Amino acid sequence: xxxxxxxxxxxxxxxxxxxxxxxxxxxxxxxxxxxxxxxxxxxxxxxxxxxxxxxxxxxxxxxxxxxxxxxxxxxxxxxxxxxxxxxxxxxxxxxxxxxxxxxxxxxxxxxxxxxxxxxxxxxxxxxxxxxxxxxxxxxxxxxxxxxxxxxxxxxxxxxxxxxxxxxxxxxxxxxxxxxxxxxxxxxxxxxxxxxxxxxxxxxxxxxxxxxxxxxxxxxxxxxxxxxxxxxxxxxxxxxxxxxxxxxxxxxxxxxxxxxxxxxxxxxxxxxxxxxxxxxxxxxxxxxxxxxxxxxxxxxxxxxxxxxxxxxxxxxxxxxxxxxxxxxxxxxxxxxxxxxxxxxxxxxxxxxxxxxxxxxxxxxxxxxxxxxxxxxxxxxxxxxxxxxxxx
Amino acid sequence: xxxxxxxxxxxxxxxxxxxxxxxxxxxxxxxxxxxxxxxxxxxxxxxxxxxxxxxxxxxxxxxxxxxxxxxxxxxxxxxxxxxxxxxxxxxxxxxxxxxxxxxxxxxxxxxxxxxxxxxxxxxxxxxxxxxxxxxxxxxxxxxxxxxxxxxxxxxxxxxxxxxxxxxxxxxxxxxxxxxxxxxxxxxxxxxxxxxxxxxxxxxxxxxxxxxxxxxxxxxxxxxxxxxxxxxxxxxxxxxxxxxxxxxxxxxxxxxxxxxxxxxxxxxxxxxxxxxxxxxxxxxxxxxxxxxxxxxxxxxxxxxxxxxxxxxxxxxx
Numbered sequence: 056x057x058x059x060x061x062x063x064x065x066x067x068x069x070x071x072x073x074x075x076x077x078x079x080x081x082x083x084x085x086x087x088x089x090x091x092x093x094x095x096x097x098x099x100x101x102x103x104x105x106x107x108x109x110x111x112x113x114x115x116x117x118x119x120x121x122x123x124x125x126x127x128x129x130x131x132x133x134x135x136x137x138x139x140x141x142x143x144x145x146x147x148x149x150x151x152x153x154x155x156x157x158x159x160x161x162x163x164x165x166x167x168x169x170x171x172x173x174x175x176x177x178x179x180x181x182x183x184x185x186x187x188x189x190x191x192x193x194x195x196x197x198x199x200x201x202x203x204x205x206x207x208x209x210x211x212x213x214x215x216x217x218x219x220x221x222x223x224x225x226x227x228x229x230x231x232x233x234x235x236x237x238x239x240x241x242x243x244x245x246x247x248x249x250x251x252x253x254x255x256x257x258x259x260x261x262x263x264x265x266x267x268x269x270x271x272x273x274x275x276x277x278x279x280x281x282x283x284x285x286x287x288x289x290x291x292x293x294x295x296x297x298x299x300x301x302x303x304x305x306x307x308x309x310x311x312x313x314x315x316x317x318x319x320x321x322x323x324x325x326x327x328x329x330x331x332x333x334x335x336x337x338x339x340x341x342x343x344x345x346x347x348x349x350x351x352x353x354x355x356x357x358x359x360x361x362x363x364x365x366x367x368x369x370x371x372x373x374x375x376x377x378x379x380x381x382x383x384x385x386x387x388x389x390x391x392x393x394x395x396x397x398x399x400x401x402x403x404x405x406x407x408x409x410x411x412x413x414x415x416x417x418x419x420x421x422x423x424x425x426x427x428x429x430x431x432x433x434x435x436x437x438x439x440x441x442x443x444x445x
Numbered sequence: 446x447x448x449x450x451x452x453x454x455x456x457x458x459x460x461x462x463x464x465x466x467x468x469x470x471x472x473x474x475x476x477x478x479x480x481x482x483x484x485x486x487x488x489x490x491x492x493x494x495x496x497x498x499x500x501x502x503x504x505x506x507x508x509x510x511x512x513x514x515x516x517x518x519x520x521x522x523x524x525x526x527x528x529x530x531x532x533x534x535x536x537x538x539x540x541x542x543x544x545x546x547x548x549x550x551x552x553x554x555x556x557x558x559x560x561x562x563x564x565x566x567x568x569x570x571x572x573x574x575x576x577x578x579x580x581x582x583x584x585x586x587x588x589x590x591x592x593x594x595x596x597x598x599x600x601x602x603x604x605x606x607x608x609x610x611x612x613x614x615x616x617x618x619x620x621x622x623x624x625x626x627x628x629x630x631x632x633x634x635x636x637x638x639x640x641x642x643x644x645x646x647x648x649x650x651x652x653x654x655x656x657x658x659x660x661x662x663x664x665x666x667x668x669x670x671x672x673x674x675x676x677x678x679x680x681x682x683x684x685x686x687x688x689x690x691x692x693x694x695x696x697x698x699x700x701x702x703x704x705x706x707x708x709x710x711x712x713x714x715x716x717x718x719x720x721x722x723x724x725x726x727x728x729x730x731x732x733x734x735x736x737x738x739x740x741x742x743x744x745x746x747x748x749x750x751x752x753x754x755x756x757x758x759x760x761x
Contacts, residue, residue: 141728144528168527239631240614293632293714308614309632418526434525437729442547444717 089175089200093356100130100357103146103155105344107378108206108365109134118377120370128364130357139246139296140414147171150351153358156206158342159194159414160248160433166202171347173200179363184386188405193422194415195345203345204362205383207375209400210341210411211244211252212332214315214323216305227256227335229312231283234290242304242313243287245294247433247440248414251340252314253280253287255412259337268423269340270415277431277439284443294444298322305330317400318379338410375400512742519735528729538736548722552740555718558638559702563695565642566649570694571687574653579665593650601644605711608640612712632714640712641702648701649694656690657683692752699748703741 102109109132112119121132135152137143140161147155147170157165165171176182182204189195189205196202215224220237231253234241243249254269257279266276292310295301298319304310305319306328320332346362348355364370366383372390375382381402382388388397401407415422421430431439519538522531542548577589596604609632611617618629630636660682668678706720719740726734 139728141528145728148529164527168524168529288715291715303609303613307616416526432525434523434730437726438545441551441717441722441725442545444715445547445550 089173090178090355090359091175093178093359096128096130096357096360097354098129098131098357099133100154100354100361101133101135101152102361103135103137103143103152105156105158105378106136106138108156108344108374109136110374110377115377118373120364120373124361124364124370128357128360130354130360132361140248144168144170147349150349152349153352153354154346154348154361156344157203157347158344160342160416162194162202162345162347163197163416163418164433165347166197169350171202172350172352173197173202174204174348174362176201176204178359179204179366181363181366181368181384184368184384185366186383186385186403186405188408189343189383192343192413194343194413203347204366206344206346206365207371207378207380207383208341208343208408208411208413209317209380210334210339210408211314212317212320212339213312213335214305214320214330214332215312216308217329217331219308219311223331223333224312225333225336227252227337228260229335230314231256231287234287237311238290240292240309240311241287241290242301242310243284243291243294244314245296247436248340249314250277250280250284250436250439250443251412251414251417253283255340256337257283267425268421269412270417271421271423271425271430272417273421273425273428273430277435281439281443285445288443288445302326302328316379321379334407334410338412341408341411341413343413372396375402515735515738516742518732519739521732523730523732530731538733539739541733542736542740548737548740551717551719551722552744554634554716555703555720555741556744558634558641558718559699561638562641562645562702563649563698565638566646566698567691567695569642569646570649570653571691574650574657574687575683577650578654578657579660590654593647593654596643597647602707602711604644605640605708608636608643609711612636612639632712634713634716636712636714637709637716637718640708641705642698644708645698645701648697649691652690652694653687656687660686689756692755696749696752700741700745703744 107114107118109121110118111121111132111134121134125131135146137146137155140158143155143157143161144164146152147157147165148168150170155161155165155171157171162171185205189208191199191201195205213224213227213229215229217223219240220229229236230241230243244252250272251269254266254272254276257264257276258266258269261279264276264279266272272280293304295304295310295313298316301310301315301319302323305323306326315332317332320330323330346365348358348362352358365374368384368386368390371382371384372387372392374380375387376391376393376396379400381397381400382391385403388402391397393399397403416433417431417436419429419432421428518530520534520536522533522535522537523529524531573593577586577593581589612629612632613619614631616629622628630639664682665678668682673681704720706718706724709716709718709721719737723734723737726737
């Protein structure tokens, strides 16, 4: 009797496992379609966002574009703040969210795994005002179809303490070959994607390596970037991924030179830290965020309403100013509280952004079009990053 | 079966504990017959089962179960691009773990830090606990104990960030040392050891204090009467008495240091420990993270086995 019941429960467990596995591999239909037209709002939308992208006034009473959205559309907003691109990818896999503000190093992964659906831009009226430089880019489109609505962009700049770094740097050389000058006080962004910064520097300074795109590295090119970063590691004080930590490190002088975002430079200067951020002559890596819709979205109509809301001129200007980035909507520049905002962030300066290599997920198929070799993918970059940090 | 059920019938009252209520109101109800007693006994067993069931279920399903799932998933793999877990059986992760030099370096560094923290805590805790247990007057023991425990009430992150501020470039430590021409360790491995030793010190002091308090005064007096100096008494009486407690405390300091990844993020500078590697892999490559998690699990099991042989777990 006992044996039978044990056998039965074992069988049940196996059946459950099979069912779970079957569910896992039941994603055969990956050619998700964009909706032709929108229906009524579902009364709710679940969002994954970077901190500061979906503010409801709880952090700063003046920063609230969630409540007006709820009032206008009747869609209640539930926001899940994610700290990293990797976290966004894993949250999207749960299928419980409708839309996500994905950066370029998450977007392609979400498209390939079938978690993000193509977006019918006709249904997002404000899409027509988006800067042309952000449309149909390799990190937000596939086969000529947009997989999201651009939100805004920024560049990873070189920041330094004006009192500690005597000669104003104009090259990434300051954090690579010349890093020893500030040994123990150099900082770098703590993510595998930072390997692209080294690749970009090598692309400009070592043409013999043949790097055409910092996100398309074959084995030898990756090894060269890793060697450069290992050398840099000796001079690193600490790596940063939390922007508050970076601000305090620069204010206290624990970091005196390294990568930054514009928003960090602004906040540090507001804190009276003598810092300056520049775009080095080699150009820079950068990030461009895209609002994507989940293929399993339970509230697609409200998600589309959110997409249109967040890139509408007024709201896009609010987000861009609060977070400290360039808005995606050209008309947003007329709406910012600080009339110089778009100039400071080079929002309409396409030549500035041509020098910015936006984060893209490295994949085996070389993104620079090389056919005769395979490139290193993000998993290899992750392993390399662990190795660099030792 | 009959004998035990009959017993309460003959002797109702205090032996049975709360169930037979008649004691407060004697004579209100007749003493329960054998059948009622059997029912009571069954009820007591059911109560015991109800009491122990949920925690046992929790322990086996939630605790051991999740550990088992974790270890099983170490044998899976992921799609390198989409990070989807692919459920095919492979030992690649373990192979990579054992053959990649960087993981060995990180594991060694983590273990060294855990050992250093444990040694520092042992060296600090022994005199402090001895003072509290044997030297300080009875009136002072309780305030001292509270003083040792108080830091445990403050948040972990608060304490770690406080150390970040202290150890910073223009922090208190550097400013104090500057007139002497010295400067603090800055962020790095040393800072991690110092902060972890600070964080886990109470876990070492408490068991040692309890052990030293139990040493009979007579033994120490006898040692002195027989002509032993303080060192000899320390070596032959105090240390043997404190040894199991030191080992028990070291289980806490060692395992807590081994699993830590937040302190190192806050004051570790560029230092990387096993916990950081697991944390950075967990969303991206769950099977690899699971394989990496096996390292601290194995290390702690080995440590516990070694400590158990030394008989320290008896005093936990």
